[in-house]
Structures are given as C-alpha cells and as structure tokens.
Amino acid sequence: MAKPKNQTVETGSLESQDPTVKKPRLTRLIIKNFRCIGSIPVEIELDDIVVLVGANNVGKSTILKAYELVMSQGSSREKLKIEDFYNNIIDENNLPEIQLYTIVYDNSPGEKWITKLENGEHLVKERWIWKDLGQSTRQGWNAFENNWSENVPWGAPNVANSKRPEPHRVDAFDSPEIQANAIKDILLKALTDRVKNLKSANQNIQENEYHKLLNKVKELQKTIVQETQEQINEVNAELSVLISKVFPNYKIDFDAKPEDDLDKSINLFKSESQLLMGSKEGYLGPVEKQGSGARRTLLWTALKFISENKQKENESSKMRPHVLLIDEPEICLHPNAIRDASNVLYDLPSNSNWQVMVTTHSPIFIDFSRDNTTIVRVERKENGDINGTTVFRPDKVKLSNDDKQNLKLLNLCDPYVAEFFFGGNIIIVEGDTEYTAFKYIQSKNPNQYRDIHIIRARGKATIVSLIKILNQFGTKYSVLHDSDRPKTKNGKGNPAWGNNQNILNEVNANPKSNQTRLIASLPNFEEAYFGEEIKTEKPYNALHTISTDQEKYEIIEKLLKALINHNSELPINCVEWSNIEELERELDVKCRDNNSK
Numbered sequence: 001m002a003k004p005k006n007q008t009v010e011t012g013s014l015e016s017q018d019p020t021v022k023k024p025r026l027t028r029l030i031i032k033n034f035r036c037i038g039s040i041p042v043e044i045e046l047d048d049i050v051v052l053v054g055a056n057n058v059g060k061s062t063i064l065k066a067y068e069l070v071m072s073q074g075s076s077r078e079k080l081k082i083e084d085f086y087n088n089i090i091d092e093n094n095l096p097e098i099q100l101y102t103i104v105y106d107n108s109p110g111e112k113w114i115t116k117l118e119n120g121e122h123l124v125k126e127r128w129i130w131k132d133l134g135q136s137t138r139q140g141w142n143a144f145e146n147n148w149s150e151n152v153p154w155g156a157p158n159v160a161n162s163k164r165p166e167p168h169r170v171d172a173f174d175s176p177e178i179q180a181n182a183i184k185d186i187l188l189k190a191l192t193d194r195v196k197n198l199k200s201a202n203q204n205i206q207e208n209e210y211h212k213l214l215n216k217v218k219e220l221q222k223t224i225v226q227e228t229q230e231q232i233n234e235v236n237a238e239l240s241v242l243i244s245k246v247f248p249n250y251k252i253d254f255d256a257k258p259e260d261d262l263d264k265s266i267n268l269f270k271s272e273s274q275l276l277m278g279s280k281e282g283y284l285g286p287v288e289k290q291g292s293g294a295r296r297t298l299l300w301t302a303l304k305f306i307s308e309n310k311q312k313e314n315e316s317s318k319m320r321p322h323v324l325l326i327d328e329p330e331i332c333l334h335p336n337a338i339r340d341a342s343n344v345l346y347d348l349p350s351n352s353n354w355q356v357m358v359t360t361h362s363p364i365f366i367d368f369s370r371d372n373t374t375i376v377r378v379e380r381k382e383n384g385d386i387n388g389t390t391v392f393r394p395d396k397v398k399l400s401n402d403d404k405q406n407l408k409l410l411n412l413c414d415p416y417v418a419e420f421f422f423g424g425n426i427i428i429v430e431g432d433t434e435y436t437a438f439k440y441i442q443s444k445n446p447n448q449y450r451d452i453h454i455i456r457a458r459g460k461a462t463i464v465s466l467i468k469i470l471n472q473f474g475t476k477y478s479v480l481h482d483s484d485r486p487k488t489k490n491g492k493g494n495p496a497w498g499n500n501q502n503i504l505n506e507v508n509a510n511p512k513s514n515q516t517r518l519i520a521s522l523p524n525f526e527e528a529y530f531g532e533e534i535k536t537e538k539p540y541n542a543l544h545t546i547s548t549d550q551e552k553y554e555i556i557e558k559l560l561k562a563l564i565n566h567n568s569e570l571p572i573n574c575v576e577w578s579n580i581e582e583l584e585r586e587l588d589v590k591c592r593d594n595n596s597k
Helices: 060-071 157-161 176-196 209-227 229-244 292-310 335-351 401-413 417-422 432-444 460-473 495-508 525-530 538-548 550-564 580-596
Strands: 025-032 042-045 049-053 097-104 122-129 137-142 147-149 166-170 276-278 284-286 322-327 354-359 373-380 386-392 425-429 452-456 477-482 516-521 574-576
Touching (some): 042 386, 060 122, 292 335, 322 335, 401 460, 417 460, 432 550, 477 495, 495 516, 495 580, 516 525, 538 550
Parallel strands (some): 322 354, 477 516
Antiparallel strands (some): 516 574
C-alpha cells in the first residue's frame, strides 16, 4: 500500500527497552460498517482470553475477522472484498472502520500519541479505514490536536506489527487442508522461534548457531552484490536511458539491500512440511485425511506444546507475540476433549506469549474463576444492529479467593453452570432438591418454561459468588435459598444463617435493584412446601412428591412462576425479604404457626 503523501514514518518500538516496564496490552477493539456490523459501532474489551457468546449468525465470526485484519496490516490478509463491505456496498459515508486501543507504559510512540487516562495509564489509539477494495489507510489519534492524523504511531506496518500479536485464524468449518496448514503453521513457528533462541553451552543469544548462519548469509550476499556491481551498473544505465525518454532527468538505481530482512532469506524447514498421524502399529496418514475431531485435537496438542515449552525459553528474548482466533472449538470433539481443550486455551496466555479470542456455544469454555478472561455477549437487535456487551470482566467483579474456589468447585460439579451467559431468565437455587423439582416442572411444560436457566449453587457461599457475576452481567435474576435457623439444635450460632446477610449484601449491590428478587424458604425447601424435614435422598423425595401429589405440584409451580415474574404472588411458607430482621420475624411467625397446629 502506498504511503499517504503527507505521512511521516516514525520509527520506534511498541515494547519498552527497559525490562522493568510492563508490556503494552491491547485493551479495546471497535468495529463498524464491516460485514454484518453496520454504522452502530461494536466495542469489544480485550483481555488475555476473550470469549464471544451469542446466538447463531449475530456477528461473532465477523469480530474475529476484524481482529485478524488489524493484526495483519500490510499483508494480503488485510485486503477487503466487496462482500466485506456492509450490505456489499462501497458507501463513502459508511466505510469499514476498525479501531484498536493499546495501553503503553512509557512514551515510546511519542507524546502526541498518548492519551492520559484518569487512572494514570497511557492510551494509544489507531484506526484502519477501507475506502475501496484492497488494503486500508491507517491513522493515529493525535492527543495534542484531539483528532485523527494521517501520521501514525510506531511507523510503517512492518515496524508496528513486529510487536503486535501475530494472528492465527481457525474457522469453524475450514477445509481439512486449511486446518492442517494452520496446525503446521503454528508448529513451524514454534520450532523456528526455538531455533532462533537456541543456546549451546557457554553461548549467549548473540552467538548461537542461527545468528552465525545469518552473519554468513549476510557476508555471502554482500560478496555477490559486490562481484555483480558492474552488471548492476550496466542495467541501471540502460534502464535510465529508456526511462529518461519518457520522464526527462529520471534515472533508475537498483538497490539489492543485501543486509535487509535476512530472516526471510533462510528457510529452516521445508516449505512443504508434512504432518502425519495414525496408530503406532499402523498406517500414518496426512493430517488433512484425518477426521475433524482428530484434527482439532491435534490443534490442542500443538498449542499445549507451545504453552509448556515457552516457559523453558529465555524470558528476555524479544519475540513477537501471537493471538489465536478460533471459531467454536467444541465442534467435533468428545466431551472429555472439550474440557481438555478449554484448559489448554485458558493456560495458553498464562504460560506464554499468547492471546486467545474464541467464539463458542459451549458453557464449558467459560471459566469465571480465572483472572484473565473477558466474556462478551454478541446479539442482533430487532432493528438488525449488532451489539457487543461485556458481561464479565474479573477486575470489575472483584472476586475474592474464596469466590474463585467456590466457582472452580462448582464448575467441576456442573460444567454447564455458565450456560446463563447465553441468555434466558436466570434463577439461582441453593441445592439439588429445588433444582430437581423445577426441572421436573419444566419438563412437563417445555414451551411455557423453555427460556429458563436454573443455576444450582450447591451452597450459600457459592450463591454469593454467583450474584457478584450476575450483577455485572446486567440481566434480571432471582435467588431462592433456605432461611435456615439462627441457631442450631444445641443452641450455638448457625453459620448458614450468617450467610443470609452476605447474600442480601450482594443483591443490594446490584445497581438495577428492580431486576432482582430474593426469596427465602422458611426454614428450608422440604419443610416449607412438603411439610417435613428430609434427611436423605432429598431430590428423589421431591420428585416423587410433586409427581404424585397435584397440590404440592401446584405449590412448587407457583414458586417457580414467582421467581420468573417478579410481580407474581408467592406461595405459602416463603418470603421476599430486604433486611435480616424481616427474615427472622417471618421465620418466627412460621415457627409459631407450626407449633400451634
């Protein structure tokens, strides 16, 4: 792409030369007028792991492609076709535009590119605009002029891209050949990086065999250029004579640049490397001939290899980071492989120089006990606009270590607990009994209760952790828990009662108080609605009771409706409460009524 006439190329590095300074981080991606995304911008908060959730055909893959474009500036992958323009029309008033925000920790790109945030961090903004088919025009935000500039931070694309993550895209329905090439590309880059940083005994990085080879190639190229300089001069002279007939006073000068881009002049491995796979005792066939599940599993194996081996490399090496952009990694994988794949993806950024953006329809790929994950819900509004909403970000939820442990254990017990991120009316219940009873009612009326998601917390402490997440999620939810009693039978304080206040505190922390409903069963689910305390096989007893007793069924259904519709009337022996004194008072009334019978 030709450089704009008035553009100044400023050299520099996105990464500080001071090892004590934090590495820069990509913090926001803004997209508009690109593919299915119109003039209303879609904003994505970036993190080590970004999980895009949402219904089919709402633009999740479009976001992956947009991210790949800005990471590939100057390459053939950055070029747009007519189908990449919104509505397949080149509209000069609504051109494709992608913005990328980067937090830096020094002034390496120059003061005029730095926007100083309230928290003291330094923000650099860039944008790419496609005015026609092909490659884009890149611009930088000039903080001094408070406007976009044709000049750019970090100079030419190859300079800026050398420090940005290099994209590796894996589409959901890529052909076997493309999938195989993606795997080989990742492995070859890992092997090449290892060779470049290989150190033998008593050698530093500048003296290793790879750099010796580069120096030899440089010497050889310089010798060849020097020996052929006479022929080069003759060619220059002849071409200059010819060109001057059309453009007077013009000349041609061929510069072989023997010392530039030496890395590209060396192929460490064959360009057509082959990757074989099969039984140890049987036939080894090309990866592209394997099944989809096998190819995807091999991809995780390659990523795990990179993740684990990066730890062994020299931490001071300045290698270009990578970003994995992958559509629906759960496709064609066995359930056990899905869980393994999720672990690999989450471990990849923490163990190495990788970032991951993934689209998924599987809650197994959502682990909110991690510190490096942002979850974005992508949805299409009734008017057709695409919207991206950050529904989870660890630094905003502020989970304690106990919260993370609670959620980790809950994930182990119920890998589908995060399904609520995919939409629906959300109900948190304390235990298996309530969950089983409500699920039975759902099964009897699937159309009426089809958009209900019931989260089984398996304890009051975990209810508190889940509410913290739902408060940031920004959707309506209800909580059903046992009130329990203030004291145990031996007269001691009951820890379960103490957790009631913790639940109330988190519910009250929701800025949208009209979207929550907190209901307590007095004193527990079995006694409140079945009239007896059950010690063993509680879920089975609840299922048997409501399946054989129509009156009890109707009570539980009324309770479920009250949790769905916050204006619905409550059944007997439960209370919607807003302070601990109210809860204790209602429990006392319930106990007195029972004693008088």
